[in-house]
Amino acid sequence: MSGHVPVLLAEVVAALRPADGKTYVDGTFGRGGYSRALLEAASCRVVGIDRDPEAVASGAELARRYEGRLEVVEGRFGDMARILGGQKVAGVALDLGVSSPQLDDPARGFSFREEGPLDMRMGRDGTTAADLVNTASEAELARLISEYGEERFARRIGRAIVARRPFATTGALAETVRGAIPARDPSGLDPATRTFQALRIAVNEELDELDRGLAAAEDVLEPGGRLAVVSFHSLEDRRVKDFLRERSGRAPQASRHMPTPPAKAPRFRLVTKKPIAPGEDELRRNPRARSARLRVGERTEAA
Numbered sequence: 001m002s003g004h005v006p007v008l009l010a011e012v013v014a015a016l017r018p019a020d021g022k023t024y025v026d027g028t029f030g031r032g033g034y035s036r037a038l039l040e041a042a043s044c045r046v047v048g049i050d051r052d053p054e055a056v057a058s059g060a061e062l063a064r065r066y067e068g069r070l071e072v073v074e075g076r077f078g079d080m081a082r083i084l085g086g087q088k089v090a091g092v093a094l095d096l097g098v099s100s101p102q103l104d105d106p107a108r109g110f111s112f113r114e115e116g117p118l119d120m121r122m123g124r125d126g127t128t129a130a131d132l133v134n135t136a137s138e139a140e141l142a143r144l145i146s147e148y149g150e151e152r153f154a155r156r157i158g159r160a161i162v163a164r165r166p167f168a169t170t171g172a173l174a175e176t177v178r179g180a181i182p183a184r185d186p187s188g189l190d191p192a193t194r195t196f197q198a199l200r201i202a203v204n205e206e207l208d209e210l211d212r213g214l215a216a217a218e219d220v221l222e223p224g225g226r227l228a229v230v231s232f233h234s235l236e237d238r239r240v241k242d243f244l245r246e247r248s249g250r251a252p253q254a255s256r257h258m259p260t261p262p263a264k265a266p267r268f269r270l271v272t273k274k275p276i277a278p279g280e281d282e283l284r285r286n287p288r289a290r291s292a293r294l295r296v297g298e299r300t301e302a303a
């Protein structure tokens with residue numbers, strides 16, 4: 001099983017300021033990179049959450065090493081309040097998206113570079129990518145590829161998928177998507193990238209889950225506690241930015257996601273006015289970090 005190089009690790013740990021005796025939530029445990037760094041930085045406790053049973057299983061060794069200080073739970077970070085059972089915490093870290101072990105294992109169906117079943121589920125249940133592409137209407141496919149993939153050829157791709165389906169494998173779908181796109185991307189990006197991102201987001205309901213996770217973090221953080229979120233594409237980053245702006249009492253920007261004015265008193269202070277990006281050193285070591293952006297908020301005293 002391959003590992004995962006944690007992204008913006010030093011920055012996330014610095015943002016959370018781990019302290020002895022405190023508890024932190026690592027809401028996207030993965031291979032435990034953030035959890036390990038927090039446990040090393042202070043004599044604290046960590047509750048790791050991941051919806052992927054393979055990630056949870058991989059945490060057993062770390063839980064043994066930090067016995068009594070690390071608990072790894074299978075679940076969604078949107079459910080962290082229930083998972084914590086009323087306990088308040090001093091920090092929450094979310095490192096969104098998929099891990100390297102998920103991306104690199106063709107059997108998980110995330111990769112357009114390798115042949116595998118068209119699955120893309122991070123967890124054990126729910127609709128697979130095959131279910132989605134084989135049953136959704138052309139208009140629905142075009143909508144989600146356009147919205148979640150920010151793909152300008154979404155309508156052509158939706159049409160090509162419906163004409164060629166059913167699909168069972170990643171390779172066949174990737175070929176169809178490539179064939180539907182008339183122009184090469186000047187950046188050299190594989191033409192299937194955006195469509196695969198869109199399907200993954202839809203299959204795992206990632207944006208709704210992010211909204212739930214942000215709201216849940218607000219509930220579980222104690223005053224002075226911090227929320228650190230690493231996102232990997234503009235759809236996620238915009239949501240995190242809008243949430244932190246709105247919950248820290250800044251005038252909401254015109255946004256499709258948050259059309260109504262805040263009903264609750266602000267309970268965050270913005271720690272990062274601008275998102276933190278990886279430095280050149282990290283990008284050299286880990287090219288997968290290139291689109292990562294970290295935003296941080298601090299829970300205030302207000303009720």
Ligand SMILES: C[S@@+](CC[C@H](N)C(=O)[O-])C[C@H]1O[C@@H](n2cnc3c(N)ncnc32)[C@H](O)[C@@H]1O
Binds near residue numbers: 007033055077096209
């Ligand atoms: C980018 S990786 C995290 C890597 C981790 N920071 C590390 O150092 O190993 C994202 C992980 O979050 C998990 N995940 C994504 N969305 C989730 C959600 N809503 N609830 C729980 N886990 C989630 C994925 O299964 C994946 O293992």
